[in-house]
Ligand SMILES: Nc1ncnc2c1ncn2[C@@H]1O[C@H](COP(=O)(O)OP(=O)(O)OP(=O)(O)O)[C@@H](O)[C@H]1O
C-alpha cells in the first residue's frame with residue numbers, strides 16, 4: 073500500500089536519509105526502530121509531506137506521493153501522530169479532536185468519529201472541556217491518538233507514542249494501537265521500546281544513520297544478535 | 307472635579323477604547339499567527355475611513371451601510387497584497403524584521419496615494435445624524451460616536467465568534483499554537499495566513515470607519531493610530547482577542563480621562579509614557595499571548 077523507494081532527504085548539506093526503501097502492506101503493522109538521530113522522524117515527516125525528498129519516490133496504492141502538500145497526504149488517509157504529541161495546548165480536548173477532522177472529506181462524519189474516540193478513550197470524554205495543555209502525559213497521548221483517528225486514517229503513523237509515559241500508560245497505548253490494527257488499520261510504528269514494538273508488529277526496519285541497516289519479520293529481528301546488542305541491551 | 311465630567315469622560319473613553327480594540331485586533335492576529343508586524347495596518351484602516359468618506363460624499367451612503375461594501379473590498383485587496391508582498395517574505399529568515407520594513411514602505415505608499423486622491427486636508431464623516439445626540443440626564447452622547455462604538459462592538463464580537471466557532475477560525479488558532487500539527491491534519495498554512503491577513507485588514511477598515519465617526523482624520527493620521535496599535539497589542543497580549551478588547555478599553559479610558567483633565571499636549575505624553583513603562587515592566591503584556 074505504501075512504498076518508499078530509494079529515498080534520500082537532506083537538511084541543507086546534511087543527508088538525514090540515504091537510499092531508504094520500505095513498504096507497508098494493507099492491514100499490516102510495521103515497526104521502525106533505530107537510535108537517536110537515525111532519521112525515523114525525518115522518514116515520517118517526509119511521508120507526511122512536511123519535508124521534501126531530495127531523491128527517490130514515495131507511492132501510495134500505486135500512485136506517486138512525491139511533492140504532495142501535507143493536506144493532500146492527509147486527505148489520502150495517511151495520518152501521523154507526531155513525536156511529542158504536538159497538541160494545540162490552548163484548545164480544549166474536544167477542540168483538538170475536532171481539528172483532527174478538519175479536512176472536508178472527514179468533517180461531515182465528525183460527530184460519529186467523536187463518539188468513537190470517546191468510546192476508545194472514556195477519559196477524554198471526561199476531560200473534553202479541559203485545555204489540552206493541562207492534561208497528563210498519558211492523557212495527552214490519548215488525545216493525540218484520538219485527534220489522528222478523527223482524520224479517519226487508513227495508514228496511521230505513530231512517532232514514539234510511549235515517550236515520557238509511565239509504564240502503565242505505555243502498556244495501555246500499545247494495547248489500543250494493537251486493537252486498532254486488529255480492526256484492520258495499517259500502522260507504521262516508530263518506537264524506542266524495541267522489545268515491545270517487535271512483539272506486536274509483523275515486519276520491522278532498523279534505521280541507522282539514515283540507512284536501513286536491517287529489515288525482516290519482527291520475530292527474526294528480535295532474535296538477531298546485532299539487534300539484541302544494540303537495542304535490547306542483551 | 308465634578309462627577310458628571312468624570313463619568314462623561316469615562317464613557318467617552320470606553321467608546322474610544324472599543325474602537326481602538328477593533329483597530330488593533332487584526333494587528334494582533336497577524337503578529338501572533340503569522341509573525342508579521344503589519345506596519346501598514348493602520349494605513350489600511352485609514353483607507354477604510356476615506357472609502358466611507360467618499361461613498362458618503364458622492365453616493366450618500368451611510369458609513370454603516372458603506373462598510374458592507376468597503377470591508378469586503380478591503381478583504382479582496384488584502385488577499386492580493388498577501389499573495390504579492392507578504393507571502394514571499396514569510397519565507398525569509400527574519401520574518402518579523404522583513405515584514406516591518408516591507409510594510410513600512412507600503413504604509414508610505416498608501417499615505418501618498420491617499421494624499422493624491424483625497425488631499426492633505428483633515429476630513430470628517432458627516433452622516434445625516436452627525437449633529438444629533440442622545441441626552442441622558444446630564445450626559446451627552448453624539449450619535450456618530452454611538453454608531454462608531456456599536457460598529458466596533460459588532461466587529462470585535464464577529465472576530466471572536468469567528469475564531470471560536472468556525473472551522474477556519476479554529477484552524478487559525480491551531481496554526482498559531484502548533485503549525486506543524488495543524489499542517490498534519492490538513493491545514494494549509496498559506497491559505498490560513500492569507501485569510502488571517504485579509505481578515506485583519508478588513509477589521510482595520512471597520513475600525514478606521516468607527517474611528518472616523520469619532521474623530522477627524524488626514525492622510526498621516528495612521529502614524530498616530532499605529533502607536534495606539536502597538537500600545538493596545540502590547541498591553542493586551544499578542545494574538546489575544548479578549549486581551550486586546552480589555553486593553554483597548556483600558557487605554558481608551560486612560561486617554562479619555564487624560565483628555566478631560568490634562569492640557570492637550572500632555573495626552574500623548576501620558577499615552578506613550580504608559581507604553582514605555584509597559585515595555586519595561588511587563589514586556590509580555592497584562593494578559594497572556596495566544597489565540
Ligand atoms: N529540521 C531539521 N534541520 C536540520 N537537521 C535536522 C532537522 N531535523 C532533524 N535533523 C537531523 O537529522 C537527523 C535525523 O533526525 P530525526 O529527528 O529524523 O531522527 P530520529 O530517528 O527521529 O531521532 P530521535 O529518536 O531522537 O527522535 C539528526 O541528525 C537530526 O539532527
Ligand SMILES: [Mg+2]
Nearest residue numbers: 112113114155
Ligand atoms: Mg524522532
